[in-house]
Every structure is written in structure tokens, then in C-alpha cells.
Amino acid sequence: MGTSGATPLRLLWLQASGCGGCTQSLLGAESRAGVFAQLAASGIELLFHPAVSEASGDEALALLADVAAGRQPVDILCVEGALLRGPNGSGRFHLLSGSGRPMIEWVRELAGRARHVLAIGTCTAFGGINAAGDNVTEACGLQFDADAPGGLLGAGFRAAGGLPVINVAGCPTHPGWIVDTLLSLAAGALGEADLDAWQRPRFYAEQLVHHGCSKNEFYEFKASAQKLSDLGCLMENMGCKGTQAHADCNLRAWNGVGSCIRGGFACIACTEPGFEEPGHPFMETPKVAGIPIGLPIDMPKAWFVALAALSKSATPKRVRENSRADHPVIAPALRKDRRG
Numbered sequence: 135m136g137t138s139g140a141t142p143l144r145l146l147w148l149q150a151s152g153c154g155g156c157t158q159s160l161l162g163a164e165s166r167a168g169v170f171a172q173l174a175a176s177g178i179e180l181l182f183h184p185a186v187s188e189a190s191g192d193e194a195l196a197l198l199a200d201v202a203a204g205r206q207p208v209d210i211l212c213v214e215g216a217l218l219r220g221p222n223g224s225g226r227f228h229l230l231s232g233s234g235r236p237m238i239e240w241v242r243e244l245a246g247r248a249r250h251v252l253a254i255g256t257c258t259a260f261g262g263i264n265a266a267g268d269n270v271t272e273a274c275g276l277q278f279d280a281d282a283p284g285g286l287l288g289a290g291f292r293a294a295g296g297l298p299v300i301n302v303a304g305c306p307t308h309p310g311w312i313v314d315t316l317l318s319l320a321a322g323a324l325g326e327a328d329l330d331a332w333q334r335p336r337f338y339a340e341q342l343v344h345h346g347c348s349k350n351e352f353y354e355f356k357a358s359a360q361k362l363s364d365l366g367c368l369m370e371n372m373g374c375k376g377t378q379a380h381a382d383c384n385l386r387a388w389n390g391v392g393s394c395i396r397g398g399f400a401c402i403a404c405t406e407p408g409f410e411e412p413g414h415p416f417m418e419t420p421k422v423a424g425i426p427i428g429l430p431i432d433m434p435k436a437w438f439v440a441l442a443a444l445s446k447s448a449t450p451k452r453v454r455e456n457s458r459a460d461h462p463v464i465a466p467a468l469r470k471d472r473r474g
């Protein structure tokens with residue numbers, strides 16, 4: 135257990151092929167939430183992180199070699215970024231700087247030493263943006279290749295603590311998802327039953343982005359944005375997948391205030407395997423006969439069509455006009471008779 139006073143959980147963070155955005159996301163929460171103090175208070179000790187540790191060069195490589203050889207125990211291995219297996223499975227598209235060895239070799243060795251292995255972000259979980267297009271770098275996730283089990287470590291991998299790779303998916307991932315996963319591990323409160331079918335922690339993956347969205351009144355009436363900057367719901371025309379994407383982005387605001395949608399952009403379902411290849415421009419909704427292809431999860435098509443027709447026929451003028459403006463142009467009416 136990693137609670138205060140007990141042996142700390144030693145955390146090692148590696149960056150494989152990615153933009154570093156998940157680390158930036160975590161650091162973005164530092165000033166508001168004091169992430170590293172929170173981790174320390176929960177008994178998690180940072181052994182090394184390439185962006186925040188003083189150690190670099192030979193010193194960092196020596197530490198990694200000690201972990202790989204079993205001389206330095208490690209409890210939690212966080213890997214950020216996709217694993218590049220190319221060319222031809224050699225991994226030599228990405229050598230760990232100064233070591234002359236492919237990153238995938240390091241990751242295999244270090245994952246074999248850690249009690250828990252976390253894939254930080256969708257690249258590490260499923261391949262993500264790195265695996266888009268022809269995937270010439272042979273990018274994959276730690277334990278998945280898009281939605282197919284396998285990846286770098288293989289479908290049967292279990293860390294020493296008994297869990298498969300924990301996929302803290304998101305592009306970038308939410309700082310709260312990382313911290314809550316780590317704190318749950320420190321409390322001994324995260325088991326295999328707490329992961330969904332894609333090994334994402336259920337505490338955030340069993341929500342939909344649609345839950346708590348500030349545009350829900352527009353959604354109810356199918357009062358849709360026609361262009362970027364319109365206030366209306368982004369599903370019908372602007373590519374929003376919030377009704378299908380598993381995450382709590384609108385319940386657990388980013389940095390206490392925002393989300394993609396609150397910033398005016400559609401949810402592109404970045405927590406899902408294969409999100410990088412939607413088969414259409416991200417900010418457009420593909421349709422057949424005027425009906426969006428990607429319907430809300432759990433909703434049969436016929437119901438959606440019937441509900442949409444009914445909703446549109448009953449849309450209040452205020453909701454319709456506001457949905458097509460970049461600021462509210464009609465305020466809610468005042469109710470004069472308060473007895474009802």
C-alpha cells in the first residue's frame with residue numbers, strides 16, 4: 135500500500151512517440167490542483183519523469199538500467215506515447231536517446247519489472263494519431279492495436295500486480311483521470327473489475343461526453359449549430375460524437391472550467407480506439423438521407439428519427455434563434471404567474 139508512512143509507490147514515467155500533450159495536460163493541472171503534492175501525500179514518489187526530473191542523460195539512463203536489471207524497484211510505470219515497432223518490427227524508428235536501443239525494448243523490459251503499467255493517453259493505449267493513415271512507423275498501443283487486443287506487450291500481458299495495462303485513454307488525457315487512477319492504485323482500490331472492455335478505468339469511461347454538456351437544451355430540440363461559433367448542438371452538422379464517446383469531460387471540467395465543447399469544438403471521441411480515422415472530416419457529421427450515421431449510443435435509429443422530427447416541430451423560438459447565433463439573442467421569458 136502506498137499510503138503515508140508506508141513504503142512509497144515508486145513511479146517511473148517514460149515518453150515514447152507522442153507530442154507530449156498528456157504531460158502538458160497533467161502540468162496544466164499543477165497550479166490549480168497541486169498534482170505532485172497530491173501524489174506525494176498519497177505515498178507516490180516520482181522516480182523519474184523526462185519533463186520534470188532534474189536527472190537527464192547518463193544519470194537517467196543509469197536509473198533506467200537499474201530498473202531494467204531489477205536493482206531499482208518500480209511500482210508504477212507510466213508510458214506516454216505510441217510504441218513504434220518499425221521498420222519491420224525492429225523498433226529502430228525510435229531509439230531511446232543515448233542508449234542506442236529501441237524504445238520498445240526498454241518498454242518491454244521495464245513493463246516486466248513494474249507492479250502496475252499505465253498507458254497514458256490514446257496513443258499509448260491504442261496507437262492513436264501515430265497509427266493514422268498508412269501507419270508507416272508500425273505504431274501501436276501497449277496492449278491494443280486500435281481495438282484489437284495485442285499491441286506491444288501482447289493480449290495476455292499482466293503486470294506483476296496482476297492487472298493488465300490500465301488504459302488512461304484520451305488525446306490528451308484528462309489530468310484528473312491520471313491522478314484518480316494513481317490514487318486508486320495507491321489506495322489498493324483499483325482491480326480488473328474497475329476497467330472496461332478496453333481496459334480504461336470505469337470511473338470515467340462509463341460516462342458519455344454528452345452527460346452534462348452545456349448544449350443539452352439545444353440537443354433536446356435538435357436545434358443545431360450551422361457553423362463553428364454557433365451556440366447550437368454540434369451533433370447534427372459539426373461532427374460531435376459526445377453521445378457516443380466514453381468520458382466525463384462535461385462533468386469533470388478540464389482545469390475546472392472547460393471542455394472541447396465549451397470551447398466551441400465538437401467532441402471527436404478521443405478516448406476511443408481508432409478515433410484518429412473517422413472516415414470523414416472531424417468537424418463534419420456524415421449523413422445518409424439527412425440522418426447522421428453516428429447515432430447516440432443505446433438509441434435505435436427509428437427512435438432517433440421520430441424523436442428528432444418531434445423535437446424540431448416543438449422547438450421554442452428562443453432555442454432555435456440562439457442555436458444559430460454566437461451569443462444568446464433571446465433571453466428566457468419571465469414567468470409572471472408563479473402559482474403553476
Ligand code: SF4
Nearest residue numbers: 347367368369374376
Ligand atoms: S454538442 Fe455534443 S455533447 Fe453537447 S449536447 Fe450536442 S451532441 Fe451532446
Ligand code: SF4
Nearest residue numbers: 383394401402403404
Ligand atoms: S470532449 Fe471528446 S474529444 Fe474532447 S477530450 Fe473529451 S472525449 Fe476527447
